[in-house]
Amino acid sequence: xxxxxxxxxxxxxxxxxxxxxVIRRNAIVVFMCVELMLNAxxxxxxxxxxxNGNLDGQVASFFTMVVAACEVVVGLAIIVTIYRSRRSASVxxxxxxxx
Amino acid sequence: MTTSTHLxxxxxxxxxxxxxxxxxxxxxxxxxxxxxxLISASxxxxxxxxxxxxxxxxxxARATTQKLFDWISVGTFKVDAALLLDQLSICFVLLIxxxxxxxxxxxxxxxxxxxxRRRFFAYLNLFIAAMLLLVLGNxxxxxxxxxxxxxxxxxxxxxxxxxxxxxxTAAKKAFVANRVGDIGxxxxxxxxxxxFGTVSxxxxxxxxxxxxxxxxxxxxxxLLLAAAGKSAQxxxxxxxxxxxxxxxxxxxxxxxxxxxxxxxxxxxxSNFIFDASxxxxxxxxxxxxxxxxxxxxxxxxKDDIKKALAASTMSxxxxxxxxxxxxxxxxxxxxxxxxxxxxxxxxMFLGAGSVMHGMNDEVNMRKFGxxxxxLPITAITFGFGYLAIIGVPPFAGFYSKDKIIETAFNxxxxxxxxxxxxALLGAGLTAFYMTRLIVMTFWGAPRWSKDExxxxxxxxxxxxxxxxxxxxxxxxxxxxxHGSSMVHWLAPVVNPSGAEGGAELMKPIVVSLLALAVVVxxxxxxMLKYRTVSVEAPAxxxxxxxxxxxDLLQDAFNEAVLMRPGQKLTTAxxxxxxxxxxxxVRAVGFTLGATSQGLRKIQNGYARTYALVMLVGVLALAAxxxxxxx
Numbered sequence: 001x002x003x004x005x006x007x008x009x010x011x012x013x014x015x016x017x018x019x020x021x022v023i024r025r026n027a028i029v030v031f032m033c034v035e036l037m038l039n040a041x042x043x044x045x046x047x048x049x050x051x052n053g054n055l056d057g058q059v060a061s062f063f064t065m066v067v068a069a070c071e072v073v074v075g076l077a078i079i080v081t082i083y084r085s086r087r088s089a090s091v092x093x094x095x096x097x098x099x
Numbered sequence: 100m101t102t103s104t105h106l107x108x109x110x111x112x113x114x115x116x117x118x119x120x121x122x123x124x125x126x127x128x129x130x131x132x133x134x135x136x137l138i139s140a141s142x143x144x145x146x147x148x149x150x151x152x153x154x155x156x157x158x159x160a161r162a163t164t165q166k167l168f169d170w171i172s173v174g175t176f177k178v179d180a181a182l183l184l185d186q187l188s189i190c191f192v193l194l195i196x197x198x199x200x201x202x203x204x205x206x207x208x209x210x211x212x213x214x215x216r217r218r219f220f221a222y223l224n225l226f227i228a229a230m231l232l233l234v235l236g237n238x239x240x241x242x243x244x245x246x247x248x249x250x251x252x253x254x255x256x257x258x259x260x261x262x263x264x265x266x267x268t269a270a271k272k273a274f275v276a277n278r279v280g281d282i283g284x285x286x287x288x289x290x291x292x293x294x295f296g297t298v299s300x301x302x303x304x305x306x307x308x309x310x311x312x313x314x315x316x317x318x319x320x321x322l323l324l325a326a327a328g329k330s331a332q333x334x335x336x337x338x339x340x341x342x343x344x345x346x347x348x349x350x351x352x353x354x355x356x357x358x359x360x361x362x363x364x365x366x367x368x369s370n371f372i373f374d375a376s377x378x379x380x381x382x383x384x385x386x387x388x389x390x391x392x393x394x395x396x397x398x399x400x401k402d403d404i405k406k407a408l409a410a411s412t413m414s415x416x417x418x419x420x421x422x423x424x425x426x427x428x429x430x431x432x433x434x435x436x437x438x439x440x441x442x443x444x445x446x447m448f449l450g451a452g453s454v455m456h457g458m459n460d461e462v463n464m465r466k467f468g469x470x471x472x473x474l475p476i477t478a479i480t481f482g483f484g485y486l487a488i489i490g491v492p493p494f495a496g497f498y499s500k501d502k503i504i505e506t507a508f509n510x511x512x513x514x515x516x517x518x519x520x521x522a523l524l525g526a527g528l529t530a531f532y533m534t535r536l537i538v539m540t541f542w543g544a545p546r547w548s549k550d551e552x553x554x555x556x557x558x559x560x561x562x563x564x565x566x567x568x569x570x571x572x573x574x575x576x577x578x579x580x581h582g583s584s585m586v587h588w589l590a591p592v593v594n595p596s597g598a599e600g601g602a603e604l605m606k607p608i609v610v611s612l613l614a615l616a617v618v619v620x621x622x623x624x625x626m627l628k629y630r631t632v633s634v635e636a637p638a639x640x641x642x643x644x645x646x647x648x649x650d651l652l653q654d655a656f657n658e659a660v661l662m663r664p665g666q667k668l669t670t671a672x673x674x675x676x677x678x679x680x681x682x683x684v685r686a687v688g689f690t691l692g693a694t695s696q697g698l699r700k701i702q703n704g705y706a707r708t709y710a711l712v713m714l715v716g717v718l719a720l721a722a723x724x725x726x727x728x729x
Contacts, residue, residue, distance in 0.1 A: 022707050091705070095705050
């Protein structure tokens with residue numbers, strides 16, 4: 001099987017994630033889309049590691065996973081807090097920054 | 100060349116006194132006038148002792164110098180602050196300190212009712228210091244400092260009663276007209292430096308014979324412009340009449356005897372320039388001839404006693420300027436007339452002040468008349484000044500003015516005839532307007548009401564200086580011309596080559612008789628014409644009289660030719676500044692503001708929008724990198 005198919009998959013996943021981030025309102029879904037983009041990037045890293053025959057890409061994907069784990073912790077905490085105070089998980093409701 | 104260590108006191112004493120009076124303010128009110136007068140008198144004592152010391156020396160040793168300090172030292176350009184007292188300067192120093200002291204004494208009484216008398220005396224001392232610096236400087240740059248100093252003092256004193264807006268405006272007018280002349284002086288100094296690499300009188304004198312005629316004519320013309328500004332000569336004459344807004348002692352000291360003659364000093368001091376350039380000399384005689392007639396004509400139409408005297412001053416300085424343009428022989432006569440004029444004109448101004456003192460500050464001669472019975476001393480001293488200015492022998496003006504008329508005739512050719520006839524005509528006009536002034540003020544029936552006016556003779560503090568100046572008006576002409584003493588005294592400075600005058604067109608006695616005849620005609624006509632004077636100025640007069648009353652339209656001319664176009668130019672420049680320069684700045688601001696307003700819309704607070712912007716940005720960046728590396 002052609003190894004570049006992994007890259008196409010990665011691009012598709014990333015695009016789905018990016019579109020989801022832009023068009024969805026539910027914070028949980030947006031969050032999952034962000035995770036999808038991170039994992040698409042991880043897939044690309046691993047594929048490149050395979051193509052180049054070294055471990056650089058794999059090491060980078062580990063870093064991404066660690067950062068993603070931290071991000072999940074912080075991000076979920078924020079979403080839960082916002083939901084508690086506003087009774088809504090819509091990202092459009094949390095637009096107080098412009099004021 | 101002798102060196103001295105005490106010339107500086109001449110300038111330092113009055114300068115320190117002025118500073119003390121101004122700094123102490125009201126604390127010095129009680130004794131300020133006494134200090135100022137004492138200082139002025141002490142400068143006169145120094146001047147007299149310097150004169151006798153100079154008289155005792157001979158030849159080149161007569162000139163005295165004192166170096167004060169290195170003023171400017173840039174590369175090869177060096178100017179010392181140094182003083183030079185020579186045969187020419189000492190004449191001025193004696194005149195300034197002598198007449199200055201008399202006027203200080205006079206002012207003690209004249210200004211006694213003014214609550215700002217101390218400030219007045221401070222300015223007078225400032226003037227004395229600046230004027231002495233002007234005549235004692237050994238280079239054009241030192242002279243320039245004094246030149247500006249007397250301009251400042253003149254401005255302050257014309258506007259001394261600046262609570263009256265008209266007087267403040269008169270001060271401003273004098274200042275502005277003087278600035279135009281000052282530009283001439285600074286340009287002359289710059290050309291001189293470019294040509295000779297030095298600005299000292301000695302250095303320029305040494306270089307002048309080798310300079311190009313264009314440069315010499317340029318320096319001469321610029322010096323003449325400077326002289327015209329300071330000495331109220333055509334075309335910058337318009338300020339002098341209005342300068343009479345100042346207190347009368349100021350008119351006597353600054354605007355008759357000393358400061359306005361600074362232009363004559365400047366040209367005489369720069370004799371090496373004018374001797375080397377016939378173009379410059381021609382300009383000088385033209386300006387002199389025009390002004391002497393201009394002032395005399397204006398003088399015939401003025402009803403304000405001080406303005407009539409101011410017009411007369413302008414005319415007499417025209418004579419001096421004319422004389423300075425007549426070559427090496429003319430300078431001595433110019434200075435001689437300057438000194439005799441200093442006596443009789445200062446005396447007459449003080450007389451006018453005395454009349455005003457007795458008449459509640461009335462200056463309109465049509466409201467005088469018959470004052471000789473009430474102010475006998477003033478009338479007599481004024482009479483001596485009158486006889487001196489119209490040139491009746493043996494009074495001072497006879498000797499000095501006839502010499503100028505004679506020299507003008509001897510200038511040779513058509514030029515000699517034109518100048519001589521102008522000078523002769525001026526003498527006739529002088530006799531006319533001065534007789535008119537005397538008749539209207541002192542003779543005839545009183546035209547004032549006994550209920551309102553109580554004319555009285557002035558106190559001794561005022562009439563003694565007038566009497567001393569009257570003695571000067573009688574004796575000075577004979578003293579200066581006896582044995583050609585003035586000509587010989589000044590010759591080393593103004594006529595070092597010993598040049599002779601042109602061939603005698605007429606015997607001196609013929610010129611004197613001609614001048615006397617013209618004077619008798621002028622005076623006689625005035626006596627006939629002004630036997631009766633109406634209180635109101637007659638309205639049905641010829642157009643010439645009307646023009647003369649308006650100072651020969653000098654102000655109208657300045658307004659139409661200089662002021663209005665100047666205002667238009669300023670308006671246009673302001674408009675251009677607003678629409679183009681400001682417009683550009685405002686356009687930049689507007690563009691930035693409008694763009695920001697547009698960009699503000701994307702800051703809507705929605706996290707999705709930011710994410711989209713970021714995505715587009717990253718894609719754009721990636722696309723750019725891809726395009727570049729392709």
